[in-house]
Structures are given as structure tokens and as C-alpha cells.
Amino acid sequence: MQQAIAILDSGVGGLTVVKEVMRQLPQEKIIYFGDTARTPYGPRTSEEVVQFTRQIVDYLVQFQPKMIVIACNTATAVALEDIRSRVNVPVVGVIHPGARAAIKATQTGVVGVIGTDGTIRSGAYLNALKQISPAIQVVSRSCPDFVPMVEKGLFRSPETHKVVEKSLEGLSFPPMDCLILGCTHYPFLADTIGEVMGPNVSLISSADETAREISTILYQTNHLARSHETPIHQFFCSGEPAMFRHIAQDWLGEQIMLQPVVWQSPSIT
Incomplete structure (x- = not known):
């Protein structure tokens, strides 16, 4: 049986x-777990x-x-090394x-981070x-209202634009030329964030680079999938399954329509 990449x-x-x-x-093959019953993690303690x-x-x-991919910035920040010490497969953070x-993208050396x-x-x-570039200048801001909006599927409404505009007020100033979307929920709001920040600020999502890192590690360890059969993905959520499935199907679009998927609601507590 084909071994999966587990993403949480x-x-x-x-x-x-x-x-x-x-x-x-x-x-x-992907096994995904979204802890929708206990989201958001941002306001919670590290413990x-x-x-x-x-x-x-x-x-x-x-x-x-x-492989295990911690596709949550908050969990990556506080739990990555702990999880690496507990399992015997590669663990990737975002x-x-x-x-x-961001280091590759910036021309001015000033990078924004929202999370x-x-x-x-x-x-x-x-x-x-x-660690990568000691001379880099970093401007950080927390945006706690973003995750709840995304979890409710509200990422294209006029109200969302107002919340994003208020949350990012005063953040866009020269010479910042790129902004890290430091939460994997935030790309759902990328169009709105881009409108608010303006055309001179590039948005950096870790998703592309994380997928490349996954590919590199699997290649180096000789664990890339060899089967040409269509993989059967598994999606788990700990909370309300209907909204989770709706958002997943909307976001993944044709990619999820073309491949068989098993939807499950587990109990982990």
C-alpha cells in the first residue's frame, strides 16, 4: 500500500x-487532519x-x-522540534x-510578516x-480576526475586505516590498490582502516552498511515489464536517474532483 504524506x-x-x-x-497520497473543533490555535498557550x-x-x-507536515505556523513555531523527537519519519514545518x-523575493531587505x-x-x-540574512529588517503584526473568518468560509465578502483593511492599516509603507502570509489560512484572503497592500508588495505564501521541500526530502530519501495509480486521499476534521468539506472542495477545485477522496470525522480526545 502506498505510504501517505500526513498533513495537519x-x-x-x-x-x-x-x-x-x-x-x-x-x-x-495525502492524509489531511484539520482540527476544526479547536481552531484557532493562535490565542492558545504553547502548552x-x-x-x-x-x-x-x-x-x-x-x-x-x-512524512508528517505541520501545515500550521503556530504549531510549527512551538511544536516542530517536539514532534521530530517523537516520530521516526521526516517532519516538515512551514x-x-x-x-x-521571502529572502529570495525581497529587493529592499525589508520584509513584513502577518500571522x-x-x-x-x-x-x-x-x-x-x-538566521538566513542577519541584516534583514522585519515588520511583524498579528491579525487574529483572519482565521475565524476563513473557518466560516467568509473569504470573499465585503465585510471581509473591511476587516482586512482595518487589520493591515498602516502596515504598507516603503521600503517593504514583500509580506509573508505567516498563517496557512491567510492565502484564502490573498486577493483581498493584495488589494489592501497594493501592487508594490509581493505576497509570500509558504505553501509553494513547503511543497518543494517535501519533494526534495522524498527524492533524497528515495520515498517518492512510484505507483502510477490514482491515489485515494483521506481528509479528517475534528469539528463540523459540512463546512470543512465545502471549503475544501471550493479551494481545491478540480484537483479534488479528479481524485477519489474519503471524508472522515475522527475523535482524538
Whole structure:
């Protein structure tokens, strides 16, 4: 049986990573877990986020995945090393790939970062960016209202535009030329964020770079899928399944329509 890539998130945000993995690695089987019953993770304590992430990983290891992807910036910031110490497969986070993409993109050396309270409070992006380029200037801001809107499927409404505009007020100023979407939920709002920030600020999503890192690790460890059969993906959510499925199908579009999917609602507590 083909081993899967296990991808987990606090809710639907990790679907942005799923979409890129499906696009770049169409033969790979994906098992996705969205903790929609306990989202958002941003306002929670580090101890809670580590506990929740451990519970999800403990659930996912029964499927014997060949890799675990923590597609949640908050969980990556506080739980990545903990999870790496607990499992014997590669564990990938989303912060360092996003930081690398921003360093490549910036011409001015001034990078903005928006994320949840937990991610910004951790300083994970600041540290990752400084590790790569010590001279980089970083402007950070938490946007706690974004995740609840996305989880409700409200990412194209006029009200959403007002919330985004208010949350990002005063953030766009020269010489910042790129903005890291430091939460995997935020690409759902990318069109609106782009309108608010203006054409001179490039938006950096870690999803593309994370998918490339996944591909590189699987290639180096000789674990890329060899089967030419269409993979059967599995999607789990801990909360209301109807909204989760609606958002997943809307976001993934044709990619999910062309491949068989099993939708399940597990109990992990």
C-alpha cells in the first residue's frame, strides 16, 4: 500500500499546502487532519498547542505515513522540534520555507510578516529570517480576526475586505516590498490582502516552498511515489464536517474532483 504524506493544521488553512502538494506531486497520497473543533490555535498557550499537535500526530501515525507536515505556523513555531523527537519519519514545518521564499523575493531587505498571535509572539519568523540574512529588517503584526473568518468560509465578502483593511492599516509603507502570509489560512484572503497592500508588495505564501521541500526530502530519501495509480486521499476534521468539506472542495477545485477522496470525522480526545 502506498505510504501517505500526513498533513495537519488547526483547521482548513493547511489545505493551501495540500493544493500545492497535489499540483507538484500528483502521485502522492495525502492524509489531511484539520482540527476544526479547536481552531484557532493562535490565542492558545504553547502548552495547549503542543498537546493538540501531539494528539493529532499520535492519531495519524496509525496510517504509517512516510512524512508528517505541520501545515500550521503556530504549531510549527512551538511544536516542530517536539514532534521530530517523537516520530521516526521526516517532519516538515512551514516557517523556514516561507522565510527562504521571502529572502529570495525581497529587493529592499525589508520584509513584513502577518500571522496569528501565537506565531508573532513566538518570534519564529523573525528568527528564521535573521538566521538566513542577519541584516534583514522585519515588520511583524498579528491579525487574529483572519482565521475565524476563513473557518466560516467568509473569504470573499465585503465585510471581509473591511476587516482586512482595518487589520493591515498602516502596515504598507516603503521600503517593504514583500509580506509573508505567516498563517496557512491567510492565502484564502490573498486577493483581498493584495488589494489592501497594493501592487508594490509581493505576497509570500509558504505553501509553494513547503511543497518543494517535501519533494526534495522524498527524492533524497528515495520515498517518492512510484505507483502510477490514482491515489485515494483521506481528509479528517475534528469539528463540523459540512463546512470543512465545502471549503475544501471550493479551494481545491478540480484537483479534488479528479481524485477519489474519503471524508472522515475522527475523535482524538
